[in-house]
Amino acid sequence: MAKEVGYLVCRQGRVYLKQNETLGEAHSVDVSTRCSRGEPVALVHTHNVNPHPSQLDLQTAKERKLVVCVDWKGRITCWKVK
Numbered sequence: 001m002a003k004e005v006g007y008l009v010c011r012q013g014r015v016y017l018k019q020n021e022t023l024g025e026a027h028s029v030d031v032s033t034r035c036s037r038g039e040p041v042a043l044v045h046t047h048n049v050n051p052h053p054s055q056l057d058l059q060t061a062k063e064r065k066l067v068v069c070v071d072w073k074g075r076i077t078c079w080k081v082k
Contacts, residue, residue, distance in 0.1 A: 005071075006031040006045030008033055012038030033064050042067040042078065 007027040052073035061068035069078040
């Protein structure tokens, strides 16, 4: 099974910046939430099994006040967690 890949998206003014990709394991990836410039706004990562965020994805996004996005088969869907 393919390994998950993730990255952080940061915003500096009106510009969105994709941070470096991180290679994880088959069912997880640990992505840094520190931006080289700007403020973190979204955490994007691939899923191998389904297109929905896991409970851990949702919890992490809520705690860090980020949008969580899942890339499943090349289609990225995002969720804003309250």
